[in-house]
Amino acid sequence: MSEQVSTNREATRRRLTEKQADTVDRLTAAAVEVLSREGYPGTTIRLVAAAAGVGTATAYTYFSSKEHLIAEVFWRRLVAAPPVRVDEADRVAHVVAVLRQVSMLVADEPALAGAVSSALLGADPDVKHLRVCIGIEIRRRLGEALGSGEQETIAILEVLYSGALLHGGMGHLSYEQVADLLEACARRLLG
Structure with missing residues (x-):
């Protein structure tokens, strides 16, 4: 299991x-305020500095x-989100819960949600680094839900997640619709 980054120290x-x-x-708090x-x-x-x-x-x-x-x-919101707990041992329910949690991280803040989509597409080397960190964390969570032998399925879920969140960030879907679509896709993919 990978070590989580302490968001208040690094x-x-x-x-x-x-x-x-x-x-x-x-x-980071001021950024959300200014964005809104x-x-x-x-x-x-x-x-933001002011x-x-x-x-x-x-x-x-x-x-x-x-x-x-x-x-x-x-990134800070992602690593601060508590691990998903699913009562049952159903891996599909666990995957759905992970995808829903991650897709809803900024759902209540439309300005931030759109900004995150734009920002994560940036060419800044520090953004590229964060994209990798975010991808690793989401992959880790999906791996915990599915098991380590499911790398191809995890890759498919990552592509689905990225595309769905891009649609949400562009305003084509609400984040609730994104979460629902991801659930439907995961259920279909995992049978």
Whole structure:
């Protein structure tokens, strides 16, 4: 089982002291606030830094771009989500619960949801790193649900998940519809 990253002690760029971790926490919280007020196009590192009460240069110490900052918000929510507990030993129910949990992480925040989709498509090296971390974490959770010998099935579920969330982020589906579609796909795939 892989070790989870402590979201209050480590960012994607370096290990953090307690004071630095507090600054990163304030920046990620401010990013959500600014996104809800300004939308993705109007959100800048400068606005987020001001909302967090830190200098712009300080914000850039931790985040290379707004895409990196927004991807970090999603990453933190993902690793902070508790493990899915399914009462029954039904692996399909476990997979469905994992997919539903991950797809609903930003469902209640439309501005953040759309921003996450855009941000994760970015070319920033720090975003690329987070995409890998996010993919590994989702793969780990699906592996726990299915078992380690199901790599092809996990790969198919990852593609389904990525495509469905992209549709949600673009506004073609609500996140509830994304979760429902993923459930239907998983049930069909897993029989």
